[in-house]
Amino acid sequence: MSVIFGLAAAVAVVAALGVVVAQRTLYSALALVANMVALAVLFLTLDAQFLAAVQIIVYAGAVMVLFVFIIALLSPGAQERLHPLEARVLIGGLAAVAFTVVVARLTLNGVSVAASGRFYGRLGPFAPVLVDRHGQVQTLGEQLFTTFLLPFELSSLLLLVAAVGAVYLSRRRRAS
Amino acid sequence: MTGWSVGALPWYPLHFVPAVDLLSALPELIVGAGMVLMLIADLLVPPSRRGILAVGTAAVLSAALVAVIWQWGGAAHAYATFDGSFVADRFGLFSDALILSTAIVVVLLSPPYLAGRGLHAGEYYILLLASVVGMLTLAGGTNLIVIFLGVELLSIPLYVLAGFARDERRSQEAGMKYLLLGGFASAFLLYGMALVYGDTGKTNLTAIHRVLLEAVPAGHVSPLLMAGIGLIGIGLAFKVSAAPFHWWTPDVYEGSPVVVTTFMSVATKVAAFAAFLRLFSTTFGSAQSGWTVPLALVAIASMIFGNVVALAQRSMKRMLAYSGIAQAGYILIGVAVGQPDGTAAALYYLAAYTAMNTGAFAVLTILSSRGRECDEYRHLRGLGRREPFLAGLLAIFLLSLAGFPLTAGFFGKFFLFSAAIHDGQVPLAVWGVVTSAVSVFYYLRVTLLMLGQAGETEGMDPGSTGGDQLESWAVQTGDRRAGWTLPGRVLVLTAAAATLVLGIFPTVVYGVIQGIHAVTG
Numbered sequence: 160m161s162v163i164f165g166l167a168a169a170v171a172v173v174a175a176l177g178v179v180v181a182q183r184t185l186y187s188a189l190a191l192v193a194n195m196v197a198l199a200v201l202f203l204t205l206d207a208q209f210l211a212a213v214q215i216i217v218y219a220g221a222v223m224v225l226f227v228f229i230i231a232l233l234s235p236g237a238q239e240r241l242h243p244l245e246a247r248v249l250i251g252g253l254a255a256v257a258f259t260v261v262v263a264r265l266t267l268n269g270v271s272v273a274a275s276g277r278f279y280g281r282l283g284p285f286a287p288v289l290v291d292r293h294g295q296v297q298t299l300g301e302q303l304f305t306t307f308l309l310p311f312e313l314s315s316l317l318l319l320v321a322a323v324g325a326v327y328l329s330r331r332r333r334a335s
Numbered sequence: 336m337t338g339w340s341v342g343a344l345p346w347y348p349l350h351f352v353p354a355v356d357l358l359s360a361l362p363e364l365i366v367g368a369g370m371v372l373m374l375i376a377d378l379l380v381p382p383s384r385r386g387i388l389a390v391g392t393a394a395v396l397s398a399a400l401v402a403v404i405w406q407w408g409g410a411a412h413a414y415a416t417f418d419g420s421f422v423a424d425r426f427g428l429f430s431d432a433l434i435l436s437t438a439i440v441v442v443l444l445s446p447p448y449l450a451g452r453g454l455h456a457g458e459y460y461i462l463l464l465a466s467v468v469g470m471l472t473l474a475g476g477t478n479l480i481v482i483f484l485g486v487e488l489l490s491i492p493l494y495v496l497a498g499f500a501r502d503e504r505r506s507q508e509a510g511m512k513y514l515l516l517g518g519f520a521s522a523f524l525l526y527g528m529a530l531v532y533g534d535t536g537k538t539n540l541t542a543i544h545r546v547l548l549e550a551v552p553a554g555h556v557s558p559l560l561m562a563g564i565g566l567i568g569i570g571l572a573f574k575v576s577a578a579p580f581h582w583w584t585p586d587v588y589e590g591s592p593v594v595v596t597t598f599m600s601v602a603t604k605v606a607a608f609a610a611f612l613r614l615f616s617t618t619f620g621s622a623q624s625g626w627t628v629p630l631a632l633v634a635i636a637s638m639i640f641g642n643v644v645a646l647a648q649r650s651m652k653r654m655l656a657y658s659g660i661a662q663a664g665y666i667l668i669g670v671a672v673g674q675p676d677g678t679a680a681a682l683y684y685l686a687a688y689t690a691m692n693t694g695a696f697a698v699l700t701i702l703s704s705r706g707r708e709c710d711e712y713r714h715l716r717g718l719g720r721r722e723p724f725l726a727g728l729l730a731i732f733l734l735s736l737a738g739f740p741l742t743a744g745f746f747g748k749f750f751l752f753s754a755a756i757h758d759g760q761v762p763l764a765v766w767g768v769v770t771s772a773v774s775v776f777y778y779l780r781v782t783l784l785m786l787g788q789a790g791e792t793e794g795m796d797p798g799s800t801g802g803d804q805l806e807s808w809a810v811q812t813g814d815r816r817a818g819w820t821l822p823g824r825v826l827v828l829t830a831a832a833a834t835l836v837l838g839i840f841p842t843v844v845y846g847v848i849q850g851i852h853a854v855t856g
Contacts, residue, residue: 308355309417313472313484316367317491320465323374324495327458328510 164204171197188226195219208296356416359423361406362399362431363471369395370464377457385455386446392460393442396467400435403428413854419539420478426853427475429682430609433689434470437602438463440693440830443822445594447704454500454592462492463598470606477855479528479538482610486524486574489606490517493599497591509590516573516583524570530563540618540855551621564619564626568633571614574607576656577663578637588656589710593703596652597696600659605685608666612681613853616673623673630671631763637664638770645777650710651699654777655692658736661774662688665767668751672758675852680750682848687735687743687837694830695732698725701823718785726785728831735834737778738771743837750845 174197177190195218202211303311357364372395373388380387406423415422442463449455469488476482494517498510532538534557535546550556569580576584588596619626641661648654666688669681702709702718702725709715719726735742748771752764837844 305355306418307480309360309420309472310478310480310484313469313481313488316370316465316468317484317488320370320462320488320492323458323461323465324492327456327462328495328498328501 160204164201167197167200171201184230188223188230192219192223209299359416360421361402363468365399365402366395366464366468366471370461370468373457373460373464377461385457388457388460389442389446392464393439395464396435396439396442400432403431403435415477415541419541420481421475422477422854423475424854425851427609429848429851430474430605431471433605433685434467434474434602437598437689437693438467440697440826441594441598443826444697444700447820448594448700451704452500452592459499462496466492470602473606474609476610477540479532483525483528487521489603493603496595497587499592499595505590506592509587512583513587520570520573523566527563527566527570530559530566534560534563544618544855547619547621556622556625561625564622567614568626568630571607571611572633575604575611575663576660577633577667578640578660581660584660585653585656589650589652593652593696593700593708597693597700600655600696601689601692604663605689608681608685611670612678615670616678617853618855620673627671630667631760634664634667634671634763635766637661637667638766642770642774649712652710655695661770665748665751668755668763668767671763672754672760676754676757678852679848680754682851683750683845684747686844687747690743690830690833690837691732691735694827694834695729695736697827697830698729701725712781712784715781715785716787728827730782730785731831731834733778733782735838737775741838743834745838746841
């Protein structure tokens with residue numbers, strides 16, 4: 160498991176670097192896709208299956224399609240080269256370092272949940288046993304088909320009728 | 336870390352199975368299934384025979400109406416199912432019956448009208464059925480999530496239906512305006528719900544009701560909760576088109592095909608008021624001192640604005656739109672008064688409104704089924720001689736809207752105003768009576784217009800193309816058969832009969848309504 164985790168983490172880092180370094184915007188976008196898929200694999204190894212699925216569907220799927228669509232629409236040429244000492248490069252670098260420090264500290268010291276005011280260590284309520292139970296898609300499905308059965312079915316009907324309406328409005332007019 | 340592979344997962348049984356009673360949602364299930372059925376039928380039915388779809392849709396709606404009547408007996412002590420998110424109580428069922436009746440009338444009147452305007456597409460029936468599912472859900476929803484989804488399911492098909500005449504600029508404008516302002520209203524509604532959830536931690540109305548019951552006597556109602564209630568009220572006021580949240584109404588009503596306008600103006604209002612009453616009179620009832628004054632102000636503003644601006648209209652749809660704003664104001668009196676008199680009076684008025692407004696629009700639909708929209712006042716001039724029967728029926732509906740005795744509108748207003756006086760909210764009743772007197776002018780104006788000569792051109796530019804249009808319109812009305820179908824005849828007569836029964840024997844319906852109250856769980 161840790162091998163897969165390590166590999167995925169390495170791919171994520173390389174892909175993230177690729178986003179910044181790539182010469183063409185489209186390559187940056189593709190590197191971002193690789194990064195998001197690698198992150199999804201990380202979630203999977205951490206027993207967060209639903210998060211992994213959402214990561215693929217929403218980010219790697221919908222959001223990236225939008226990105227690529229906009230890139231294709233604006234069709235930027237070769238990128239202007241950034242000087243390594245330019246202000247925005249420096250600011251961006253500083254922000255990245257600060258973010259890394261914060262995340263590292265949180266990871267090493269455990270996460271405190273502000274809402275309840277109690278301190279939660281790494282073996283607190285998010286211990287592997289509990290993550291195992293509640294992070295699973297099973298829990299979510301169970302809720303969807305019991306407590307939230309009616310809203311779930313209503314949403315599906317809503318999506319269906321939205322599609323029907325969109326097809327009607329955009330359909331080419333028939334020769335009459 | 337263990338337990339990654341699925342095989343290693345321990346099986347957790349369903350530890351909690353909420354009460355899911357599918358029978359309580361029978362009307363919704365019938366209409367929803369009917370919608371899917373029509374989706375398939377649309378592919379099989381040849382374009383020239385789309386009337387079959389109308390008959391099928393009406394059959395589905397009638398089946399749902401039968402289900403509602405069947406549920407009525409057992410609904411006296413109904414409790415919420417689907418984990419407390421939906422209830423088939425008599426309050427909801429009564430609203431369901433009004434919504435379904437309106438939908439049946441609209442569907443059966445649609446084919447000749449839509450065919451006449453070249454709009455007869457199968458999607459019309461599918462969208463309409465989906466909207467009905469949303470309305471029925473809204474009338475019985477006892478959970479904020481379900482209520483929100485009901486509002487959306489009601490609205491999204493209506494956005495498309497408002498723009499159903501895709502090639503006409505006014506219809507496009509109506510669809511777009513309704514979409515933008517409807518989305519705006521939904522945002523208010525959702526934000527309000529989020530605040531209520533944020534404060535109470537609950538989405539079930541029963542639980543919210545309980546929180547309020549404890550908080551109000553102790554004086555611990557948080558501003559967050561009151562802000563949430565206020566925003567929910569604004570969101571719903573948009574949907575019932577109460578002033579000052581009514582700006583979309585005239586343009587959308589005017590631009591939409593008249594059958595859609597009928598459905599929109601009656602069924603939407605009934606469903607939204609059902610949710611309004613359930614939320615405000617019951618759930619937020621204990622916090623009434625906090626919202627009753629703003630709500631009364633909205634009611635008064637709607638009555639004044641709707642009735643005064645309606646005076647200046649020259650289009651039937653716009654006049655009925657402003658009249659609808661005024662009617663929303665009257666019904667809001669019932670919400671502001673609260674349980675139990677206010678709720679009963681509001682339900683009675685909704686029944687009266689369904690009969691008279693559906694009837695008035697049905698006559699317009701029949702007149703419009705001859706190829707051209709019969710909308711402007713001048714189109715109605717002399718109708719009394721050309722078609723005395725239709726003109727007479729339209730007169731009954733208009734007089735009822737004005738609140739003349741022996742019609743439904745009279746007792747509708749009587750119950751509302753007396754409930755207001757009974758509750759000590761005399762200004763509401765006074766403003767109601769004053770604005771009703773104003774409304775008589777514009778309703779009578781149309782009625783008298785129908786008695787006039789067809790050739791008179793008073794108020795028209797003699798040189799404009801209007802004269803030609805009028806002429807061609809008159810030529811088209813020569814085909815008196817079009818639109819005047821058997822179902823059309825039966826339905827308009829039924830609406831007229833309902834208007835008179837509600838106006839002459841009010842106890843028939845009021846006796847049924849009197850004991851009803853909206854339950855939350």
